[in-house]
Amino acid sequence: MATIRFTANLSKHRDTPVITAAGTNVRAVIDEGLAADPLLKSYVLDEQGRLRKHVNIFVDGQMIADRAGLSDPVDPEAELYVMQALSGG
Amino acid sequence: MDHLHVATRKGLFRFDRRGTGWVLAGQPAFLAEPVSAMLDDPRDGTLYAALHHGHFGCKLHRSDDRGATWRELPTPAYPKSDAPDAKALFMIWTLVPGGADQPGTIWAGTIPGGLFRSDDRGESWVLNEALWNQPSRPGWFGGGYDDAGIHSILVDPADSATMLVGISCAGTWLTHDGGASWQVVGKGMMAEYLPPERADDPVGQDPHLLQACAADPARVWCQHHCGIYVSSDRGHTFTEIKEAGPSTFGFAVAAHPTQADTAWFAPAVKDASRVPVDGKLVVTRTDDGGRTFRTLSRGLPELSYDLIYRHALVCDATGTALAMGSTTGNLWTSDDGGESWTQLHANLPPIAQVAFA
Structure with missing residues (x-):
């Protein structure tokens, strides 16, 4: 199972527990991991399923490349970090 | 009215009336x-607040206990699309009962350009497709935004199926059937920023704000702009009004609720110089x-760089009390129809x- 962790800056808006979810790419892991809290998901992705402009996701330390499709591969024990970009705000 | 809500870049403030003044x-x-x-919904006292997080997108919150607690709601959402430029919610610009x-x-x-309706106090939202799918869209x-x-x-108080909508920049739209069909209106408006042959195009207009007299919505x-x-x-x-004090440029207008011939404006120099004329806020x-x-300037600063955004000049249900807030964080009220102003907060x-409310 992959693990999803969130920037502490998000915790003031929503509960951000450490989440485990299965999937072979970022889309699958995010979809499964955030299915229980669609509002939390809305902080990460817009309604078209694209990563928000000023949010980043790192998979095992590497920033994902496909911000619209979230097709970057995820290893079974991967660590995903949802980060707040330093742009925006 | 006992409350004055102030939506700002860093939070939602409330002032309460105490005697002849207001306290934070x-x-x-x-x-x-x-x-x-x-x-602040006058029908049931529910509060709604739209947030515009810089990183995490737009959010909507509701309070059923006059602001003691808030609960997050889903936001309006645009139709799903695989197009790379598919529209997504950028900002909730106005909430209206x-x-x-x-x-x-x-x-x-x-x-971008959406009119959404909720019939369950914000628990769910539906895009008005009749307006969204206009061939002109x-x-x-954008006017100030991308x-x-x-x-x-503007919902007609006597006929809630009749509504007037103002779009920057797509002009003024009218429905008589609750939004099932729309017509662009606003004949007579002129857009100097368009090529001359397009200047009177009703869809090219930038009405910064529309306000109607509640007792006479015509x-x-x-x-x-x-x-x-x-x-x-x-x-x-x-009909264009060519003379209105120091300038006819601005963003805000407040319409008197019962006297159809009375309205207030907050002028600035012009579109490329958004400061008070001669530095004097009026x-x-x-x-x-x-x-x-x-x-009217009594109580307003002699030297000022304040700009009044479109939703930041209002009068109350009697037309006697007014409130005005600026981009530099000044807040004023008037209890005499704008003849004199008191600064409630400067910071x-x-x-x-x-x-x-």
Whole structure:
């Protein structure tokens, strides 16, 4: 199972527990991991399923490349970090 | 009215009336978060606040206990699309209650160019497809933002199926069937920023704000990007007002609730110089349908760089009390129809909206 962790800056808006979810790419892991809290998901992705402009996701330390499709591969024990970009705000 | 809500770049403040003055009611809600719009629903006392997080997108919150606690709601969402440029919610620009006969119905005007309806106090939202699918929409363009946006939603108090909507920049739209069908109105408006042959195109207009007289909704005032306009036929046609004190440029207009010929404006130099004329902040008031204006400045600063955003000049249900907030965080009220002003606060964050309740 992959693990999803969130920037502490998000915790003031929503509960951000450490989440485990299965999937072979970022889309699958995010979809499964955030299915229980669609509002939390809305902080990460817009309604078209694209990563928000000023949010980043790192998979095992590497920033994902496909911000619209979230097709970057995820290893079974991967660590995903949802980060707040330093742009925006 | 006992409350004055102030939506700012860093939270939602409330002032309460105490005797003849106003006092700040404690810490703001959503401290440090940008509040782009709020609604204190006069039908049931519910509060709504739209947030515009810089990183995490737009959010919507509701309070059922007058602000003691808030609960997050889903936001309006645009139709799913695989197109790379598929539209997504950028900002909730205005929240408006439906008619008195529509308890729980709320309208939201958004960027990009969306009109959304909720019939369950914001628990779910439906895009008004009849407006969204207008053939002209690909030609709508942004006014101050990258995309067009809906900032004015006027529900006729006597007929909630009749609504006037103002879009920057896509003009003025009218429905008589609750939004099932729309017609663009606003004949007479002129857009100097368009090529001359397109200047009178009703869809190319930038009405910064539309306001109607509650007792006589055929009387519509418009602070337009290129001047001040008034309508006596519910927005079908507008007449330009060429003289209105120091300037006819601005964003805000407040319409008197019962006196159709009375309205207030907050002028600035012009579109490329958004500061008070000669550094002197004033409010202009007409009581004769725009034929003449008086310039009101008692209590307002002699040297100022304040700009009044479109939702930041309002009058109350009696037309006697006014409130005005600025981009530099100044807040004033008047209890005499704008003749004199009292500064309530000088150090608030930039103010997007003021609202009496």
